[in-house]
Amino acid sequence: MYYLYLIQSPKGRAGFGIAKDPQSRNRDYVAHCGDIVDFPFLYGGTSTHVKKIENTIKQQYVDNIWHIEDRPLEWLNDEITIHQLKAYVDQLINDRHYKVSLVAKDYNFTQSVLDKL
Amino acid sequence: MTFKFQYQEVVRRPNPMVTINPLARGSGKVVDLQDRVDTLNKSSAWKRMMKQWADADKKVDLSRMPKVGMFPLGRMDIDEDIQRVLDDKHCSNKIANIFLFDPALLQTIQCILTSEGKLVSIDGQHTASTIAGLIEAGMVDGVTDWRSFEFPVQYIETDNLAFARRAFSILNGRGKKPQSAYQQLRNAVFIVRIDGDTSDEEDVKLERLVSIAEKNECFPIETFSALKKYPGTFGNIGTFKSCNEDEVELATSWHNKYFHYESMHVSTFFIFRDIHKAFKSAKLPVTEKLQEELAGLVQNLFGDLAQYQNSVASAHRLWTTKRYGYQANWDDDAYACALLQLYKHFGGQEQVAPNIIDRFDGIIDFFDEDILSLA
Numbered sequence: 001m002y003y004l005y006l007i008q009s010p011k012g013r014a015g016f017g018i019a020k021d022p023q024s025r026n027r028d029y030v031a032h033c034g035d036i037v038d039f040p041f042l043y044g045g046t047s048t049h050v051k052k053i054e055n056t057i058k059q060q061y062v063d064n065i066w067h068i069e070d071r072p073l074e075w076l077n078d079e080i081t082i083h084q085l086k087a088y089v090d091q092l093i094n095d096r097h098y099k100v101s102l103v104a105k106d107y108n109f110t111q112s113v114l115d116k117l
Numbered sequence: 118m119t120f121k122f123q124y125q126e127v128v129r130r131p132n133p134m135v136t137i138n139p140l141a142r143g144s145g146k147v148v149d150l151q152d153r154v155d156t157l158n159k160s161s162a163w164k165r166m167m168k169q170w171a172d173a174d175k176k177v178d179l180s181r182m183p184k185v186g187m188f189p190l191g192r193m194d195i196d197e198d199i200q201r202v203l204d205d206k207h208c209s210n211k212i213a214n215i216f217l218f219d220p221a222l223l224q225t226i227q228c229i230l231t232s233e234g235k236l237v238s239i240d241g242q243h244t245a246s247t248i249a250g251l252i253e254a255g256m257v258d259g260v261t262d263w264r265s266f267e268f269p270v271q272y273i274e275t276d277n278l279a280f281a282r283r284a285f286s287i288l289n290g291r292g293k294k295p296q297s298a299y300q301q302l303r304n305a306v307f308i309v310r311i312d313g314d315t316s317d318e319e320d321v322k323l324e325r326l327v328s329i330a331e332k333n334e335c336f337p338i339e340t341f342s343a344l345k346k347y348p349g350t351f352g353n354i355g356t357f358k359s360c361n362e363d364e365v366e367l368a369t370s371w372h373n374k375y376f377h378y379e380s381m382h383v384s385t386f387f388i389f390r391d392i393h394k395a396f397k398s399a400k401l402p403v404t405e406k407l408q409e410e411l412a413g414l415v416q417n418l419f420g421d422l423a424q425y426q427n428s429v430a431s432a433h434r435l436w437t438t439k440r441y442g443y444q445a446n447w448d449d450d451a452y453a454c455a456l457l458q459l460y461k462h463f464g465g466q467e468q469v470a471p472n473i474i475d476r477f478d479g480i481i482d483f484f485d486e487d488i489l490s491l492a
Contacts (some may be wrong), residue, residue: 001487002487023141046487046488047487048419048420048424048427048485048488049419049420051420051427052419052421052423052424055423055424059345059346059380063342095128095378095418096378096416096420097127098420099417111349
């Protein structure tokens with residue numbers, strides 16, 4: 001199982017990423033932010049399909065990727081909300097038959113929801 | 118064992134490339150130089166460089182600007198420590214090619230002019246040699262002595278050979294922005310489509326390949342084009358050009374039928390070029406069923422060929438390390454080979470050309486476990 005997480009910064013910026021171990025990844029975000037940061041939406045599926053979705057987001061949102069100077073990040077510009085991003089991911093999964101599904105909402109590393117999957 | 122991966126239809130949406138395809142027609146647009154200056158003025162790279170000029174108080178030294186004049190070829194020397202050895206085949210088969218030679222396409226020779234009045238070539242010896250050779254061979258009516266024949270030369274007055282050496286290096290590589298493979302393709306296509314000129318077989322062949330791809334809603338673009346996000350676009354022009362018409366038809370029609378929602382991965386051309394060649398020599402048809410089942414396999418296991426490429430490249434690295442004890446370079450033949458091995462592994466019943474899967478023995482064992490576990 002591989003995971004695609006959608007993340008929201010404390011100020012509301014939408015972001016995304018993939019991880020084999022989302023608990024560890026969430027812990028990293030928390031360590032950087034100094035506060036609990038949720039993954040509002042966590043998807044799980046085959047590694048190839050999860051990676052495919054991440055690449056598609058990067059390609060289709062190329063004009064809305066947030067940059068620090070010239071460096072593109074896995075965060076989106078202000079105009080894109082977390083719900084717009086989720087709607088796009090859901091549409092991709094639905095339209096293209098990816099073996100990926102929503103496995104948790106408002107997930108952070110303190111929760112053990114993934115143990116049950 | 119029946120083949121388990123069924124292709125699932127994906128809703129087709131109109132492809133914007135059909136209307137914005139830059140190769141469909143020329144823009145018909147001619148701009149003045151001000152347009153380009155405006156582009157520079159808006160460019161952050163240009164602004165950064167101009168700031169460096171201003172900070173360093175650097176100005177253009179007009180006395181160093183090159184001059185242009187007509188000089189007799191006999192005055193020209195070639196410093197062999199600067200210019201390359203003459204490539205006689207380049208002179209014979211490219212510049213003087215009987216089907217291609219046109220004096221209007223000759224370029225000025227680049228030289229330095231020393232204080233002793235010597236012209237030293239830094240670029241263009243092949244042009245100069247070809248013209249001199251043509252005169253000597255009697256191919257220029259009314260001219261018998263190439264030494265006195267005047268040819269346009271762009272020159273800089275200097276005695277500094279280090280400058281000449283640096284200039285040669287810049288003129289022949291470092292300082293020139295080479296034409297991309299896409300620009301060359303675009304020129305060939307426009308020569309046929311806009312100018313209606315079909316005198317060059319290569320141009321006609323390339324335009325035909327592009328037409329086949331376009332019919333299947335596949336579109337060549339620059340490697341780093343903003344159009345890359347659109348379905349059917351592909352940037353690896355070299356591989357595309359290496360295919361024949363049947364191979365381009367097979368690759369692009371497969372992409373358009375099953376992956377019309379994605380940009381086209383270069384492996385599509387490698388895979389279907391190899392399949393077409395191998396099946397043809399084995400006298401086997403590339404059946405519709407095989408094509409659909411391959412699409413089903415790619416869709417179910419990888420999502421698309423871009424992800425397949427990641428997986429097969431990783432498997433190839435592991436396979437060569439295990440087999441040879443070191444990580445060998447990637448081999449494009451592995452695309453089709455591993456795909457068809459996977460097809461058979463998962464119960465594909467269609468006949469495949471044996472020689473295409475009879476390589477990279479056992480490479481599919483090195484694909485990720487979560488892929489193989491779907492068997």
